[in-house]
Amino acid sequence: MTHAGAHTPARGVGKAPAAAAAPSTGSAAPRPAPRRTRTWRLLTPWLFLLAPLALLITFTYAPIVNMVAYSFTDWDGVSPELHYTGAENYAEIFTREDLFQVFWVSGYYLAASVIQIVAALYFATVLSFSIRFRNFFKGVLFFPSLVNGVAIGFVFLYFFQDGGTLDTVLGLFGHHTDRAWLGTPASANVSLAGVSIWRYLGMNFVLFLGAIQSIPGELYEAAELDGASRWHQFRYVILPGIKPVLTLTVILSVSGSLSAFEIPYIMTGGATGTETFVIQTVKLAFQFNKTGLASAAAVVLLLIILLVTWVQRRLVPDDRVDLV
Amino acid sequence: MNRRTVHVLATTAAAALLLPGCTGTGASTKGADANAPDDPAKVSGSITVLTVRTDLVQDGTMKKYAAEFNKTYPKVKVEFQALTNYEAEIKIRMNTDDYGDVLLIPAVIKKNDYPKFFASLGTAAERSKKYRFTDFTTVGGKVYGQSPVGVMPGFVYNKRIWKEAGVTAWPTTPAEFLTGLKAIKTKTDAVPYYTNFAAQWPLTSWTYVDGAVHCDPQATTKLAEGDPWAQGSDLRVGDTLLYDIVKQGLAEKDPTTSNWEESKPRTAKGEIATQWLGTWAIIQFQDAAKKAGVNPDDIGFMPFPAQTDGAYCATVGPDYNQAVNVHSKHKEAARAWIDWFTDKSGYDKDNLAISPLKDAAMPKVLKPYEEAHVKLIELDDSAGAKVKLIDDQSEVGIFKPEYRQDLVDLARGAKKGSLDDFLTGLGKKWTETQANVGDR
Secondary structure (H helix, E strand, O other), X not given: OHHHHHHHHHHHHHHHHHHHHOHHHOOOOOOHHHHHHHHHHHHHHXXXXXXXXXXXXXXXXXXHHXXXXXXXEOOOOOOOOOOEOOOHHHHHHHHOHHHHHOXXXXXXXXXXXXXXXXXXXXXXXXXXXXXXOHHHHHHHHHHHHHOOHHHHHHHHHHHHOOOOHHHHHHHHOOOOOOOOOOOOHHHHHHHHHHHHHHHHHHHHHHHHHHHHHOOOHHHHHHXXXXXXXXHHHHHHHHHHHOHHHHHHHHHHHHHHHHOOOHHHHHHXXXXXXXXXXXXXXXXXXXXXXXXXXXXXXXXHHHHHHHHHHHHHHHHOOOOOOOOO | OOHHHHHHHHHHHHHHHHHHHOOOOOOOOOOOEOOOOOOOOOOOEEXXXXXXXXXXXXXXXXXXXXXXXXXXXXXXXXXXXXXOOHHHHHHHHOOOOOOOOEEEOOOOOOHHHHHHHEEEOEEHHHHOOOEOOHHHHEEOOEEOOEOOOEEOEEEEEEHHHHHHOOXXXXXXXXXXXXXXXXXXXHHOOOEEEOOOOOOOHHHHHHHHHXXXXXXXXXXXXXXXXXXXXXXXXXXXXXXXXXXXXXXXOOEOOOHHHOOHHHHHHHHHHOOEEEEEEEOHHHHHHHHHHHHHOOOHHHEEEEOOOOEEOOEEEEEOEEOOOEEEEOOOOOHHHHHHHHHHHHHOOOHHHHOOOEOOEOOOOOOHHHHHHHHOOOEEEOOOOOOHHHHHHHHHHHOOOOOOOHHHHHHHHHHOOOOOOOXXXXXXXXXXXXXXXXXXXXXX
């Protein structure tokens, strides 16, 4: 907008003397200029959007459209031949119960995200008041979000190894365990969910911290003058103040739990009952070469997440925050 | 919105939709043969060779091979691309025309599709006179790939440890093998058997017991036609042995955090006694021994503990087959590379592997095999494509790690159920799919 605004008047000024010099065209000449200005004004924002839109369409919407198209075929991912099979893939997904059983694993991640939100909220609240080494602790909490997920997977493989970091640390406290942390389905899933708390805590923490710091400082002062304790400040000032962010985090956590992937995939590859829906989809596509079926599974997951989000928005309407 | 804007956006969107939309093209038959050049001095062009040997590309070994190749073919420029995660990366590249000039035939390509992706190297009748493994890549009488090395499955073991445990002769039955492992557990500090559960792929090599147990060259055909887990069948014998090893506590304590790279020096040093892998692994374990400063001659290799008519049997099969991209612009140069690499590079000897040439001698490491008169057989692969199709369709995955991971979990009690039910269930899935797949 600024671009068009800065240039068009200049061009108009430049044209004016020319129009005056030729009286015969004087009445007609000034008209095209404003129309072109209007065209440019309409066009400019789209020109700016051209690059991001092209990227968005190429890398987000086109693949989704393709995926939906593949979900109606029996494509194996590489063969030049593919046959249209109608809704067969979808029928298979909904009739094979073993494909949906893996959603139980998401329960572990859901439970983990409750702990994660509570912990993030606690740390964000505590660190928003002035305490010693505040910035240091902020850094410590956010650090895991900066590390690549693949690296985290490998680091924690050593961590959970027999005689690895976890066993050593527990040994320092005199607790000598002799258990395979990734050995049974329950313990493996709890361990993996623990890793994902560690990994994503920083992200939630930063979101909460930002929201809490946008609450005007006078409110705390006023609350303190009224004799409110820290808990009361949290309950009546902070919590209502960050409600939209909290809702958002819950939605992200639920969809994240349903589509947990990288940590279990790298650490166990889905073995010992740690297979999530996305790992299963990846295996269908890249191990058993059922790209069509896997695409259908991905579409189903997308729909489930959209549905969950919609239900959540209905249950917790996004009302405006009005603190002052 | 201006009309032109709409047009521009629509074109962009359409282009974006079309781009990833094309899913590879069927090639015309024209130029689908990669003929061997008549005059080495005249062949020219720059070719790209795809490989899985990241290590050899990094340490310059592949460059040395190329330099040697250039002595015969001075005008051909060879470049290498090493792919770490070969199967996954190549699958996506196969959707375009650009997948190198020489590549390894990925498992995902259906055998009947070979002519669409690769140029033929000649007829089966003519090639099989000189080379092994031709029927693994033969479609309609034409051969599409050639493996530069032959591999044989077997147990890589630490001779010193087995001797310390008092076992000097190779076990002849699974029961004897288990007794040997038990002796190792009681008499030494070594882990008797290492599953490499976490690395996943080492577990898939258990499928290659097929053929060795009953010395049957038609073992692959049997997989395509019957229940692979029927009583007494090869896979059942192999899987039962793996189950018993884990069940009796003869494997590593926590398989879920096992580590492949670490297992090599540990085996060399005698902390691990045995692993079921293949001849290709011997050199890697010997290198690990050298690096760890222990004797590389401790690394031994033994066949599956089963005898037919008083003799051990071992199957010899191809490693990855090299092929020429059907879209390659320098097919003659690419063909020249495959021929040279197979016949003259010495790659097989450098890797202590079995030569793909029929008249070549066995590698030195297999001397104990010759002394024990181990019968080497080549499996008939004419039903190989059907077996792969059943495997994918049924999602059983005999060439994938999952079911063996489940088997190990079952054996160590992390999964409920009995071995019998488990194997019967697999057999049921397999045979049901068999009926649906038909003769596709």
